[in-house]
Amino acid sequence: MSSRHYHTTGDHVQPVSPDRPPLSTSRAFVVQFRDDTDIEMGRFMGRVEHVISGSATHFSSLQELLAFIGRVLAEQRSTPPQEGS
Numbered sequence: 001m002s003s004r005h006y007h008t009t010g011d012h013v014q015p016v017s018p019d020r021p022p023l024s025t026s027r028a029f030v031v032q033f034r035d036d037t038d039i040e041m042g043r044f045m046g047r048v049e050h051v052i053s054g055s056a057t058h059f060s061s062l063q064e065l066l067a068f069i070g071r072v073l074a075e076q077r078s079t080p081p082q083e084g085s
Helices: 062-078
Strands: 006-009 012-015 029-033 046-050 056-059
Touching (some): 029 062, 056 062
Antiparallel strands (some): 006 012, 029 046
């Protein structure tokens, strides 16, 4: 049985091309938005957590959200893989 991966864009779900690299769990984040988030008004509030490390922060703007993600991804790139990983 083969495993299929899909990519969602808008209302369309398409199989991911086999020549594209797989999504890595080391680059996965959970983002939770507060009830008072209003994207149309540019108000982003909530919490973001890096799945693998558990590092998390609260954010009150899109810039803060993206800054956290950028920092974590930069740290992931600069940290050599552990032996046996």
